[in-house]
Amino acid sequence: MSDTAIVYQNSTPRRLRIDDRYIAPIFITCILLVGQYYYHILESYQNTVLAIITSISMELILGKMFTGKWPHWASAYISGISVGILVRSPFIWPFALCSAIAITSKYVIRYKGRHVWNPSNLGISALLFLAPAYVASLSIQFGNNIGPIVVIWCLGTAIIYRLRRFHITATYVASFVAFAFLRSLIVHDPFLSELSPLTGPVFQLFIFFMITDPKTTVHSKHGRMLVAFLIAFAENIFRLNGAVHAPYYALCIVGPAALVIDLTLSSKRKQAAVLEAN
C-alpha cells in the first residue's frame, strides 16, 4: 500500500501537528485493531507481526545497503501491515515471502531512480497469481453493517483529503460505479451485485491506501485522475473475465506503466527545457 512519506504544509500549530508520515500508519493500525477487536479480521496476530517485522527488517537492511542511510520505517510498516491484513493463508511463510517480495521490489525494479510498483500490491498480486493453492485475499467483512463502513469512509476521506489524494479515490470510485453499471448491462447481472465489492473492506483499504501511494503515482493531478480511471477500466476488463482479484491485478499492471510513461515524459520535458535554456 501507500508509501506515504510526503510532508505537506499546513496551518496546524506545530505542537499539535502530526507528522504526515505517521497518519496513514496510525489510521491503518486503528482499522486493524478495531477490526480485530470487533470482527476478528486476522487469522492470527503472529502472521501479521511476521509480515511487519519482515517488511521493516528488509527495508532497513536494503535501505542502508543501497542508499547508505537508515530509511524511515513508516513506509515499510504500512506495507507489512497491509500484507498482514490482506493476505489469507493457513501457512505462515506467505506472510514473510509477500513482505520480502514487496520490499525487495523497491530496490530491484527501479526506473529513473524511483521504484515503480506499489510494493504490497506487487507482493500480494505475485502470490495470488503464483501461489493460489496457498494464498487468497482478505474475505472477511467488517460485520456487513453500514456503520463501520461509514466510519472508515469518513475517516479515510478526511485523511486522504488532508494528504491531497482524495481526487484519486473519488475518480476511482466514480469510475468503478460507472463500470459496474456497464458490466451489469453486459453480463445481465444485478447492478447491486456489480457494486457489491465496493462495500467490502478490501476496497476500503484499496482505495484509501493502495491506489493513493505517492511514491508510485504520477506527478500531475489530472494524470493521477486519469490513472485512477484506467485502473478502474483495467479492473473492469479483469472482472468481465471472472478474475476474483481484479483490483490487485489492475493496479499491478496500470500503476507501473503509468509511472514509467510519466517519468519518461518528465525526463524528456526536463531535457527539452535544459536544451531550450542552453
Added chain:
Amino acid sequence: MQSRVPRVILTVFFVMLFAIPILLRKQTERKEHADKIASAYPDISLSRYGFHLKEVAHQSGIDFTHQAPELDSKLAPIMPEIASMGAAVSIVDYDKDGLPDIYVTNSAVGSKNCLYHNLGSGKFKDVAAEMGIADLNKPGDGVCMGAVWGDYDNDGYEDLLLYRWGRQELFHNDQGKVFTRVTDTSGLPKWVNANSAIWLDYDNDGKLDLLICGYYPDNIDLWHLKDTVMMPSSFEFAVNGGRKYLLHNLGNGKFEDVTQKMGLNSTRWTLAAVSADLRGTGYPDIFLSNDYGVSDVYLNDKGKVFHESGKSVLYWGIGTGPKSGMSASVGDIFNTGKYSIYVSNITEEGVLIQGNNLWVPKEGTSGDSIQYDNQASNLGVERGGWSFGAQFGDLNNDGSLDIFLTNGFISGDKVQNYWYDFAKVAVGNSAIIGDAKNWPAIGNRSHAGYQQKRLWLNDGAGKFTEVAQMAGVTDTHDGRSVAFADLSNSGALDVVVANQKGPLLLYKNIVKPENSWIEFSLEGTASNRSAIGAQVRLRWNGQEQLQEVSGGSGFCAQNDRRLHFGLGKNPQIKEVQIRWPSGKIQTITSPQPRIVLKIKEPI
C-alpha cells in the same frame, strides 16, 4: 563494477523469492500424481498404510442416487446454491440383529428415503417402504435433510427423528418390525428449516432429549416465499438464521421446548451439532458449527442451564474467528483422554482459504478452564475443499483416530464456475447479500465442484498424512454426509458417504490383519438405553483412548453407536472404564481383543 555486485545478488535473490511458490506447487503436483497412480494398486495402500477402501455400493445391493429439492421459483437463478443439501446418512441397527443398517435421505418432493437392511453377507436390501419410512418427501411437508436414531422410550429399539426443511417427524420403532409415526403427540415444533439434529440426554435423567437446529429462520417457507430477502445478513457474522430447539423428553412420548430456559439462544446458521462431555463434568456440552459465522459452544451446567462460552477468547477462542462451519465431530486424537473438535469450512485455491479447524485442548488446561487452539494447520488437516461432513475413526486399527472429510459443493459445467460471482457479492454489505435477487444466476456452472475427498491418517505423534487417493477414495461427487460403521463385524470401520445429487457410496474397508481391535455395544439401564453420552476409556499398551457414544455428529450424519477402537499390533488391554450417563463407573479388566463386547449398564 564493484557497486553492481550487491545489486546483482539482490536481483537474483528477488527472482528466487518468486520461484519459491512455483517450486512448492510442482512438489505438490508430483505427490498428487504419484498418489493417483498408486490408487490403482490396493496392495500399496495396504502395505504402506495398513488398509484399503474399496467402493462396493452396487455389488452390495445399494443403488441410491440423491435428488435435490426444487424450491420457490423466485430462487430459480440460484437454485443449485440454495437446494444444495439433503443427502444424509445415518447408521442404526434398527432390528437388533447385531448388524448395522444404513438409512439415507432423499430431498426432492416425491423422492424416497431408503433403509438398507444389512443381510450379513455383504449384501443390503432396501426395506424403507415396508417399514413405513420411505415416502417422506410429500408436498407441503418440506423435504428431508437428515435423520438421527435414538431410543427415546427406552424400549430397546432405536427410534427415528427425521428433520427437514419443513415439518419434523418422529417415528417409533415397533420392535424392529415397522415404524409408527408419533409426531402429532410428541410436541415437536411445527416447522423448522433444520439442517442438524442430535439426540442427547442433557440432564442425565435416563431419557433421551433432542436438539434440532434451524438453518433458515422458521418463518420461511422455501416453497412459498413472500420475497427474496432470505439470505444470511453477512457471510461471517450472520445471526438471522434459524432458532434452535432443545426438547426435553418428558417420558410419556412427549417433548417440552426448554430452549430459552436452558439458554440456547443462538440464531446463527447452524449446519452441524455435536454433544460430548468436553470438560469431564459428567454432562454433555453442545458444540454448534455455524455457516456464515463463528461456532457456538454451550457448556452444560449440571443439566440445569447452558452457558454460551465460545465467544470468550480467554477460555475458548473457538467462537471468535468466523468461517463457514459445516461439520462438527469430536475425537481423542492424541490418546490423552481429551476430545479435540473438528470443524469443516471452505478452502478454494486462490479465492477463499478459510481452512478447516481442529480445536485441540491446550496442554495443561482441563475442566472448566480448558482452552483450545486451532491446530489444523500444524497437524496438516486444514485444507480440504468446500468441505462438508467429517468423522473421526481409526480406519487402519493402528490405535489412533483418523479423519475422513467429504468435499465438493456443486458439480456442473467443468469449464465454467461460479466463484467469481459468488466472491463479488459475498464481500458486500448485508443489504446486498441478504437479498437473493441480487445474486447472479448460476446456470449450469460448477461451484467448487468435482473435488477430491480427504483422508488423513493419524500417526499418533502429531502428524496427519493425506492418503485418500492412495487408499482408494477417488470419487469426486459432491460429498455431504459421512458415517462410519463396522458393517460386517470384522473389526474394520467401513465408510458410507451420501452425495448431493449423487450416489450413496459404500467404501468397504480392508485392514491389515496384524492390527487388532475391540468394539463396544453399550446398553443403558439407569441411563438412556441407547447409552448416548456413555464414555469408554480404554487403556492398553501404555496408552489411553477416550470415546463417547454419540447421538449424531459430522454433517447430517450419525455413526454406528457401537464404539470401535483400533489397537495396533499385539495389544495388551489393561482395562476398560465405562462412565455411564447415570454417573456409574464400570471397569472391565483385561478383555480380549477382536470381539464386539456387549455391555449392559449394571443396576
